[in-house]
Amino acid sequence: MTPKVLLVEDSSSLAVLYKQYLKNEPFDLLHAATGAEAKRILERTIPSLIILDLQLPDMQGDEILEWLELKNISIPVVVVTAHGSVDIAVTLIQKGAKDS
Numbered sequence: 001m002t003p004k005v006l007l008v009e010d011s012s013s014l015a016v017l018y019k020q021y022l023k024n025e026p027f028d029l030l031h032a033a034t035g036a037e038a039k040r041i042l043e044r045t046i047p048s049l050i051i052l053d054l055q056l057p058d059m060q061g062d063e064i065l066e067w068l069e070l071k072n073i074s075i076p077v078v079v080v081t082a083h084g085s086v087d088i089a090v091t092l093i094q095k096g097a098k099d100s
Contacts, residue, residue, distance in 0.1 A: 003027040004047040008038040008064065009080075010056050018051065035059035039067060047075060054081035 003026070009015045010033050022029055030047065032038035035056045054061035061079060068075065 003049075004030055004045060005049045005051065006030045006032065006038065006041060006047040007051045008032045008035070008056065008061070009051070009053045010034065011053070014053075033057075035061075035064055038064055042068070042071075042073065046073065050075055050077045052077050052079050054079060 005022070005025075005027050007015060007018055007029055009018065009031070012033070015031055015033070019029060019031070027048065030041055030045075032041055035058050038050075038052075050064075052061045052064060061081070065077065068077070
């Protein structure tokens with residue numbers, strides 16, 4: 001079975017850029033434009049990786065991290081944002097993001 005990666009990104013131009021950049025990689029790329037859509041996908045399938053934007057139109061990306069922990073779903077998450085800081089990084093690690 002082909003591994004799946006979930007891209008959670010509300011910016012359509014960035015989503016297109018990610019899709020173009022990753023098109024030749026050996027996995028299926030799923031895309032959610034909102035946190036609610038990401039949760040619906042995660043209730044149906046568990047990807048090998050999540051690429052998660054922090055600023056979504058309906059919730060913050062850290063809410064998805066908290067939801068994953070609440071549901072006891074352990075998936076590597078790569079957090080991408082243009083609104084980052086050291087404080088945000090520390091908070092995300094405390095909420096389950098991995099620093100490696």
